[in-house]
Amino acid sequence: MSKKTLHALTGEEQFVRRHIGPDQAQQAHMLQYLGTDSVESLISQTVPENIRLPEPLSIGRSQTEEEALAVLNKIAQKNEIYTSYIGMGYYPTLVPNVILRNVLENPGWYTAYTPYQPEIAQGRLEALLNFQQLSIDLTGMELASASLLDEATAAAEAMALAKRVSKNKKSNIFFVSDDVHPQTIDVVKTRAEMFGFEVIVDQADKAPEHDIFGALIQYPSTTGHITDHSDYIAKLQEQKAVVSVATDFMSLLMLKSPGEMGADVVLGSAQRFGVPMGYGGPHAAFFTTRDKFKRSLPGRVIGVSKDRTDQPALRMAMQTREQHIRREKANSNICTAQVLLANMASFYAVYHGPEGLKDIAERIHRFADIFALGLQQNSFTLAHDHWFDTLTCEVSPEARQEILSRANTAKINLRTDLNTLSVSMNETTTVQDLQVLFDVFCGEQHGLDIQALDQKVVNGDIQSVPEALIRTSTYLDHPVFNQYQSETDMLRYIKRLENKDLALNHSMISLGSCTMKLNATAEMIPVTWPEFSNLHPFAPKDQTAGYQEMIQLLSDWLVNITGYDAVSMQPNSGAQGEYAGLIAIKKYHESRGDGHRNICLIPSSAHGTNPASAQMANMKVIVVACDKQGNVDMDDLKAKAEEVSENLSCIMITYPSTHGVYEETIREICDIIHQHGGQVYMDGANMNAQVGITSPGYIGSDVSHLNLHKTFCIPHGGGGPGMGPIGVKSHLEPFLPGHAVTGGAENGAVAAAEFGSAGILPISWMYIAMMGSEGLKQASEIAILSANYLTQKLAAHYPILYRGQNNRVAHECIVDIRPIKEETGISEMDIAKRLMDYGFHAPTMSFPVAGTLMIEPTESESLEELDRFIDAMVAIKEEINKVERGDWTLENNPLVMAPHTQDDVLQEDWDRAYSREEAAFPLPYVRENKFWPTVTRIDDVFGDRNLICSCPPVEAYT
Incomplete structure (x- = not known):
């Protein structure tokens, strides 16, 4: 009996074998079908010789999952997690465990694709609609987007919107209040420089002195100040300026909303609604505005429409604004949202409900008030009379040095500016934390009694929110925010939405250009390690050595992979x-x-x-x-x-x-x-x-x-x-x-x-470490092999639009549906929707060529899964042939009626030319793992003509 080598027994290439779907026998089968004897031969037929690398990558050997996790964990330990009071738009938060385990760590949520096929995305669309309702309610505005990349990007987009809609067409000046977060000012300046706008950064009350098309203010300010901007906003609007307000969700649970002050645009980060800081991201930014500006809104908007049976159904609204259609005339180049993070924030709001959220906000504010009273009793001068969660105090250089020294000993990070120190309270702050903060600022002999200070706050000894700024308007009245406060109910609500969505944990997603490949569990594990997830992006560099090392290693690998010299x-x-x-x-x-x-x-x-x-x-x-x-x-x-x-x-x-x-x-x-x-x-x-x-x-x-x-x-x-x-x-x-x-x-x-x-860079670090030089190359080779196998199989039934040298394709192919539509009336849309009945997400539709389907199988799908998809496409072609022959009319066939829901196939009066069995179980394998769409074909035109971008009343669903 021959024995395996020690190398094979130690499983050093174990991960590569698991990431790449087709095993050696399956690869040989595909190669034989393509008429070639090796992967190397296929690559030589496909990739021009003059661009093939002369040397292999120098990433090193593949590491096992256990090895890579151990190495990365050792690197992560070099990060020091101090208690952060830095603020500036980033706050420690508590991720409810029911959301952590069932959303952030659940492939049913994190492996889904953008909801371009809404019939199989109703779950995440509902969660996003909840996010929009949350944004509308808290900001007091009329219309919200489904999230943007971060607060600073949202501010830059607000400036661009202001320029588009402002009636002051002659002005080229955008005003930014100097108490906006500095990172936001930085990004706005970059965008303005590219557009050729002039940016003036000055005290807010100086804005009316300038002829401006728009302005950005922060509420509460970056140093914590709160003030009523109503008169200021009105004055700028009289001068035809569009006024944007950057704000904070948590503060708006207690403070008058910017919408009530008359703002035109309101934006900010939803990070502190249950999303870890992650050394800067990812986080969902919110963006709300007036209804009259809806055509100029950047990013995605989720809207309520109806399906073929007149049931309410959700979809991405106004997609004609997207850059894939409008190209250089689009509102923005951002073609994605922060869906997973927006969903987490919306679930956070659903789980806590309006009362629970207000309790969190009031606790944060109470701690700020107690701390303010204690500082004042110890002769500290506060920079502002009014605040929500952030206190800024003016200190002498000597006192500053002493405080920072004690803070460092206590492993506390404060916000430090030239002559001030700031403290931002957060959801995780406790009475014990407050005690330590007093020790840091006042020395251990301060003699302050937190309970006594708290009683003074209760008695009204401090009025940190003026009467005019106390929120009186209601929010989150919709039932969705008021009925899932027990963990049992929340768990089932999350699961109910998850069941409406098709993700990679169900079947392959063959989207050309989008590369929906395996997201291995081992790659995801480090994301929630506290050493990576709990760091503030502006923590001192000496506390983030682990991040610096991980990012440098990843950068070096990417430099090697790309042939470039540097990476940002x-x-x-x-x-x-x-x-x-x-x-x-x-x-x-x-x-x-x-x-x-x-x-x-x-x-x-x-x-x-x-x-x-x-x-x-x-x-x-x-x-x-x-x-x-x-x-x-x-x-x-x-x-x-x-x-x-x-x-x-x-x-x-x-x-x-x-x-x-x-x-x-x-x-x-x-x-x-x-x-x-x-x-x-x-x-x-x-x-x-x-x-x-x-x-x-x-x-x-x-x-x-x-x-x-x-x-x-x-x-x-x-x-x-x-x-x-x-x-x-x-x-x-x-x-x-x-x-x-x-x-x-x-x-x-x-x-x-x-x-x-x-915060998500560890995923790519793990992937590269576990694949190694050879594994990474194999991934590319098998992606090409699988694409050519699938192309050749489908070519017997569908026209393939483009081929390269030797009749080969790269890692994806384009199936041309236009001749089929001319001959039969069946469109690429009909095929896309019918694939749902077969348990598959549609390929990329009508891009880059209208009337086509672009298919990319990736290296991660096994031969069995590829063949299942091919069988589905072949069966659909046979259905098209029946329409062409006249067996079915163009109005009565399973393609134009697709997708089929349970309610659809169980209806009492079945007047279709095809059977219920053909509708729901068109191939035997479908019965084994049936995915039921929850709505039928959605009416896009109705949705755009009747734009509703907030949660509809419950009776709409009954």
Whole structure:
């Protein structure tokens, strides 16, 4: 009997085998079907030889799950968790365990995709609608979005909205109050610089002195001050300015809402509603405005519509505003939300209910009042007379030094400015914490009695909230916020919503360009380690050594994988990565005296975020044609590059192409752009077909963003979080994003925190560590193998739109439904909805070519799952054939009636041309693992004509 090697017995490649779906036998079967004898042979037929890497990656060997977790845990231990009172929009919070275990740690929630197919996304859509209702109620506004990336980004989007809707068309000035959070001011300035706006930062009362199109104020201010802005807002609006207010959910449980003050836009972070600080993210920002501005709202909006049977149904509303449709005319380039985090915040509100939330807010405020009284009794001077949770006191340099020394000994972080110290109370603060704070500020001999101070607060000895600012309006009256306060009820509510959603824990999600691959459990575990989740983003660097080491290792790996020289982790979405990369290009040109270079060439096949990002970087977009094979039309590229040579800034190109092929002219494209003085931006959406085989830097690109939520296994979270770090060649490194709070402020920030959503970076660290050099390359190879196998199988039944050399595709293929629709009337929409009855999420629909389906199987799906999907597509084609033959009419067939709910197939009067069995169980495997959509085909037009973006009354569902 032959014995296995010790290497095999120790399981050093165990994770690679588990991440990659097809085993050796299945790979051999697929290769045989494709008529080739090895993966290497397939790659040589598919990937142009002149871009294949000459050397393997130098990541190292693959680590086992246990090894990688042990190494990362050792790194995490180097982080020191001090008690944080820094505030500035980030607060320690208590994640209810029922939400921690059943949402944040539950693949039913974190592996779902963006709800573009709403019939199988009603659960997360309801949670997002709850988030919108929460946002509307607390801010006192009329309309809310489904979340944005962070508070600073939301403020920048508010400035852009103000410019779009302001009636002061002549002004180019945006005013920012100097008591807005500094990281927010930083991001707003960056955005304004790109748009060519002037930003004035000054005391709020100076705003009316300027001719402005908009203003941003903070309530409560960054140092804790609260004041009634009603008159101020009205005065600015009389001058035709649009006024935005950055605020805090927790404070609005006690304070008069900005909507009641007359604000036009209200924004902020929902982080302290049960989402860990995570060294900066991910967190959901909220954004609310007036109904009349709905067409200018950035980001996504969830709306209430109805399905085919007139039942209420939820969907993403007003999608015509999205950049995939409007491209450079879109409101924003942000094509994602922070869905998982918005859901957590909305569940936090549902679980605590209005009374529970108010108790938390009042406790936080009570601690601030007690602390204020104690400080005043010890002769401290407070900077403000009124506050909610944050106290700022003026201290001498000597006292400051003593206080900070005692704070360090007590492992406490305070907010420190030049002449002040600030303390922000939070949900986790206790009486014991307050005692320690008094010791830190006043010395241990202070003699303060917390109970006595509390009694004085109760007796009204301190009036920290003026009568006019005490909230009197109600909030969260909807039943959803008032009936799930027991853990049993909450658990079942979360489960009920989860059951309405199809996620990766049910079946493959074959979305082209979106790379819905395995998000391994071992990768997710470190996210909730306190050493990673409980750090404030502005904690001193000497307390975050573990994060610095982990981020540096990850950066080094990404540099090796991409062929670039440096990486910035700041962008917290792919679209924001594009924006940061274009800014680097723009600043590089300016540094060389070429600031006039402002033209961005973009192939017609590009992602919609590309032209939207170029517009945000104030570039002029010129579209380059594609030929009949889907490749960049080289003649058109050469002509346009020549024509705009003096003003050419860059090209934005995706590789492999958005059409799913390795264009053989890619090196020539890079050379042409460089010859005309431009830079090459390579969209990183399709890196899953590059890693270990080729790289953007090796091909000749200058900058790329990396979708860590695609290639590097951060899960999509139902439509966010994401991460979009950028890699650059050395000449662009000086122009990477900086950060006003944590250093490197010479370049403006693009996100609120220095490292974006740092709390999810351990996921990608774990993935790369466990895959190693060989495993990463194998992942790319098997993604290509699976895509070609699936393509070849489907080609016998459907037209395939584009192929590369040797008739191969890259990691995805495009199925052309247009001829089928011409012949039968059945559309790509009908196929997408019918796939739900077979238990599958639809492929990417009508992108990048209208009337098509783009399919990407990834490396993580086994041959059995690929074949199940293929069988479903073949069976659907047979159903289409029945319509074509006249067996079924175009109005009465399972495709146009799809998807079928339980109520649908159980209705008493069944007048369909097909059976109930054909409707619900079209193939035998479906019966074994049936997923039931909870609504039938949704009426999109009705939803947009009757826009409702808040929770409908209960009777609407009965």
